[in-house]
Amino acid sequence: MLVILLGALILGLAYFALHLRRDLRALREREARLRESEAGYRQAEIELRRSNQELEQFAYAISHDMRQPLRMITSYQQLLEKALGDRLDEDSRAYLNFATDGAKRLDQMLVGLLDYSRVGRKTGAPEPVESRATLDEALLFLKPAIDEAHAEIRVSGDWPTLYTRRDDLVRLFQNLVGNAVKYRDAERPPVIEVTARDDGEHWTVRVGDNGIGIDPGQIPRLFQVFQRLHARSRYDGAGVGLALCRKIVEHQGGGIHAESAGEGQGSAFVFELPVSAPPMPGEREKPRSRP
Secondary structure (H helix, E strand, O other), X not given: OHHHHHHHHHHHHHHHHXXXXXXXXXXXXXXXXXXXXXXXXXXXXXXXXXXXXXXXXXXXXXXXXXXXXXXXXXXXXXXXXXXHHHHOOHHHHHHHHHHHHHHHHHHHHHHHHHHHHHOOOOOOOXXXXXXXXXXXXXXXXXXXXHHHHOOEXXXXXXXXEEEEOHHHHHHHHHHHHHHHHHOOOOOOOOXXXXXXXXXXXXXXXXXXXXXXXXXXXXXHHOOOOOOOOOOOOOOOXXXXXXXXXXXXXXXXXXXXXXXXXXXXXXXXXXXXXXXXXXXXXXXXOOOOOOO
């Protein structure tokens, strides 16, 4: 009986060892696949970053280098118009004006593309920034347009110190408030409300207005480069401002969206940024919740 029990125990241990060996082999194979997957992911991430950097450099080169010949074209058009003087008939003068206006619009688009490509590359390193000071700076830049439109700016809420890029935040406010002033209803003076809320982890800002509003079906187009909802004869601009806002916000780990009940009913742009603090010495830069 003892021999039988001992034999059964040995067989059980052998069976257990066999399954354990199989499980260990499967675990090693799974670990090897995981390492390969992680290596592939890291390589894909490196390639994506390299591709994005090349695209940004390409956009910068195109927008920067193309402006010089474009300015030359505009200058020679103006010289040609001046040289011909009274010999130009009405149609010929109109053709030259169309060409000059087109060149100027293209130059505006190139400037917008240049600004877009610079986000995160040419705006300095993150630093502690007083958020309310960046809004005040943007409002100072916009003062002539605000005064001309007789706009009322109402500011309220929480304005914390953020660890971010100051120039980017100023540009973000300048675009959002500037749009609220520009796209106003001619029948009433603009009232623009800038409200902010800090919940300790995220800072949410809403720029609302009583302007011309937005067709809800057109909202998905707003943050794309060179997308315009209105004719240039009515509102000027290159169609890059909101795409620039989206890139600034997303580059800092946040998000942005637009709200409107429809045309003539005003609109609001809401962005959210993580509340972050400077990294400790030796740490990588990363968002961190405030206490």
